[in-house]
Amino acid sequence: MKPILSPIHIEIPDWLVPPVDSGPSAMPDIADRMHFVIRLSRQNIEHRTGGPFAAAIFECASGRLIAAGVNLVTSANLSIAHAEIMAITLAQQALGTRDLSACELVASCEPCAMCFGAVPWSGIRRLVCGARSEDATRVGFDEGEKSADWAGALARRGIEVVRDVCRAEAVAVLTDYAAQGGEMYNGAKHP
Amino acid sequence: MKPILSPIHIEIPDWLVPPVDSGPSAMPDIADRMHFVIRLSRQNIEHRTGGPFAAAIFECASGRLIAAGVNLVTSANLSIAHAEIMAITLAQQALGTRDLSACELVASCEPCAMCFGAVPWSGIRRLVCGARSEDATRVGFDEGEKSADWAGALARRGIEVVRDVCRAEAVAVLTDYAAQGGEMYNGAKHP
Numbered sequence: 001m002k003p004i005l006s007p008i009h010i011e012i013p014d015w016l017v018p019p020v021d022s023g024p025s026a027m028p029d030i031a032d033r034m035h036f037v038i039r040l041s042r043q044n045i046e047h048r049t050g051g052p053f054a055a056a057i058f059e060c061a062s063g064r065l066i067a068a069g070v071n072l073v074t075s076a077n078l079s080i081a082h083a084e085i086m087a088i089t090l091a092q093q094a095l096g097t098r099d100l101s102a103c104e105l106v107a108s109c110e111p112c113a114m115c116f117g118a119v120p121w122s123g124i125r126r127l128v129c130g131a132r133s134e135d136a137t138r139v140g141f142d143e144g145e146k147s148a149d150w151a152g153a154l155a156r157r158g159i160e161v162v163r164d165v166c167r168a169e170a171v172a173v174l175t176d177y178a179a180q181g182g183e184m185y186n187g188a189k190h191p
Numbered sequence: 192m193k194p195i196l197s198p199i200h201i202e203i204p205d206w207l208v209p210p211v212d213s214g215p216s217a218m219p220d221i222a223d224r225m226h227f228v229i230r231l232s233r234q235n236i237e238h239r240t241g242g243p244f245a246a247a248i249f250e251c252a253s254g255r256l257i258a259a260g261v262n263l264v265t266s267a268n269l270s271i272a273h274a275e276i277m278a279i280t281l282a283q284q285a286l287g288t289r290d291l292s293a294c295e296l297v298a299s300c301e302p303c304a305m306c307f308g309a310v311p312w313s314g315i316r317r318l319v320c321g322a323r324s325e326d327a328t329r330v331g332f333d334e335g336e337k338s339a340d341w342a343g344a345l346a347r348r349g350i351e352v353v354r355d356v357c358r359a360e361a362v363a364v365l366t367d368y369a370a371q372g373g374e375m376y377n378g379a380k381h382p
Contacts, residue, residue, distance in 0.1 A: 005208050006281075009198060009200050010198055011198045012197070073289065078284070079283065097268055098270045113304075113307070118270070120335060153336040
């Protein structure tokens with residue numbers, strides 16, 4: 001069998017179109033942006049299209065929504081398909097540039113080790129988080145090896161980190177996913 | 192302007208098809224696998240389709256090539272399009288599963304912080320590296336914040352790390368890229 005050389009192609013769930021299309025064109029308030037993102041994380045578990053995580057890229061100056069992503073690991077069968085990776089990539093595709101230095105990333109949970117590493121390469125200037133990493137770990141997710149001072153490391157690169165925005169609301173989605181028996185796909189499989 | 196909700200789509204460069212299609216169906220020798228990957232990293236800079244990095248997924252038991260990826264950050268304008276992310280994602284697409292636990296990742300250079308974080312989520316059992324992180328840093332690349340004991344962290348997860356395989360040959364591609372004025376796209380842009 002020869003290796004297959006097809007393009008990388010990741011479909012967006014159909015249900016994601018209406019909330020993104022019908023949302024306000026700009027959300028100047030940080031809590032509004034986070035509510036929007038957490039709602040997407042809840043819809044993602046309701047539609048069973050992935051884990052309890054969503055993220056979006058907004059223009060810093062205006063609060064304009066550039067792109068929104070949800071976790072598609074289980075439905076797309078791709079381990080990189082975390083919400084932050086989806087949002088960053090969709091925003092770069094939409095803007096036609098990999099430089100998101102006019103933008104912020106709003107995520108329903110603090111980043112895993114992979115997404116932490118991806119943040120500086122995207123150029124974003126601000127990372128806004130809902131749930132804490134320990135909230136995700138508590139329900140069974142594996143966040144990977146991330147420095148305890150990960151937020152400081154981003155700050156030293158000029159990336160502002162805002163934590164605990166609507167944390168309780170974000171945590172409720174994690175808890176509900178675990179309660180319904182949602183798959184903890186990042187759990188270590190090796191002995 | 193409404194946000195655009197198109198699928199994520201990343202094309203593979205045309206030049207990548209012949210070397211992958213015409214290569215041996217299996218490469219049981221680790222140096223042969225690394226030579227194959229380093230050749231792709233060199234072709235990537237010759238064709239100016241991205242940075243001096245390539246990676247491939249092989250089946251551990253047979254040395255069979257499952258998928259090959261090259262760095263496409265500058266040509267695709269996507270900050271996540273590192274060689275390791277491309278190879279992991281193409282392999283998961285080809286096999287129809289996100290579980291690569293029968294596989295190894297062979298990379299022409301040690302992983303940046305993002306790709307380090309991505310490795311455990313892919314399920315791979317072995318990571319084989321050519322150049323060292325400090326070789327990439329020396330020519331101007333930014334590897335991000337990665338624990339000094341990153342290889343130990345992977346080993347503790349049951350992922351074997353094999354370093355310095357054909358290192359000099361891999362470093363020569365990094366050096367040649369820098370000498371021809373190749374873009375150091377991961378360099379910090381923020382003050």
